[in-house]
Amino acid sequence: MPAKKTQDAVALLIEDHRTVQKLFKQFEKLCESDGSEEEKEALALQICSELTVHAQIEEEIFYPAAREVMDEDDLLNEAEVEHASAKDLIAQIEEMEPTEELYDAKVTVLGEYVNHHVEEEESELFKQVKKTELDLEALGQELSQRKMELMSELGLMDDDDAVAEEEGAVANGAASASKPAAKKSAAKSKK
Numbered sequence: 001m002p003a004k005k006t007q008d009a010v011a012l013l014i015e016d017h018r019t020v021q022k023l024f025k026q027f028e029k030l031c032e033s034d035g036s037e038e039e040k041e042a043l044a045l046q047i048c049s050e051l052t053v054h055a056q057i058e059e060e061i062f063y064p065a066a067r068e069v070m071d072e073d074d075l076l077n078e079a080e081v082e083h084a085s086a087k088d089l090i091a092q093i094e095e096m097e098p099t100e101e102l103y104d105a106k107v108t109v110l111g112e113y114v115n116h117h118v119e120e121e122e123s124e125l126f127k128q129v130k131k132t133e134l135d136l137e138a139l140g141q142e143l144s145q146r147k148m149e150l151m152s153e154l155g156l157m158d159d160d161d162a163v164a165e166e167e168g169a170v171a172n173g174a175a176s177a178s179k180p181a182a183k184k185s186a187a188k189s190k191k
C-alpha cells in the first residue's frame with residue numbers, strides 16, 4: 001500500500017468520488033449475479049457510510065470555504081440541496097432490510113444521484129474553486145483530518161488510515177474496523 005500522502009482538497013474529494021462510484025459498480029454486479037442479501041447489505045451500508053463522511057466533510061469544511069471565495073452561491077446551494085436528497089435516501093436504505101422489495105432500487109437510484117452530483121462538482125464547482133486564491137493544500141489537510149475522525153467514529157478505518165491516525169482514536173474500534181455490516185447502528189447514530 002502507498003504511504004499516506006497529503007492531497008489537495010480537490011484531489012481528496014475526487015478520490016472519494018471514485019471510491020464510492022466503484023462501490024456502486026460492485027453493488028450493480030452483485031445484483032446482476034444474484035449476490036447474497038448479506039453481501040448486498042454490507043456493501044450498501046459501506047456505501048452509505050462513505051457517502052455520509054464525504055458529505056459531512058464537504059458541508060463542514062469545503063463548501064463554507066468555497067462560499068467565501070466564489071462570486072455566486074448557486075452551485076453551492078444546489079450542491080447542498082442534492083446532499084439533502086441523497087441523505088434522505090441514505091437514511092431510508094440504512095433503515096431497510098435487503099430483502100425488502102425496493103432495496104436494490106433505492107441503492108441504484110442513490111448511485112444515479114451521486115453520479116449526477118459528482119459530475120456537477122467536478123465539472124463546475126471544483127473547476128471554479130481552483131481558479132480562486134483558496135489554499136487547497138491547507139484545506140486538503142483539514143478535510144483529511146476530519147475524514148479520519150469521522151471514519152474512526154463509524155469504524156471505517158483501514159490499516160493505512162489507522163497507521164496515519166495520530167491521535168490513536170482508532171485503538172478502541174480497531175478490532176471490528178473491517179466489518180462494514182456491523183456498522184448499521186453506528187451509521188444511524190450519526191444523524
Ligand SMILES: [Fe+2]
Nearest residue numbers: 058079117121
Ligand atoms: Fe457533494
Ligand SMILES: [Fe+2]
Nearest residue numbers: 013058118121
Ligand atoms: Fe463530493
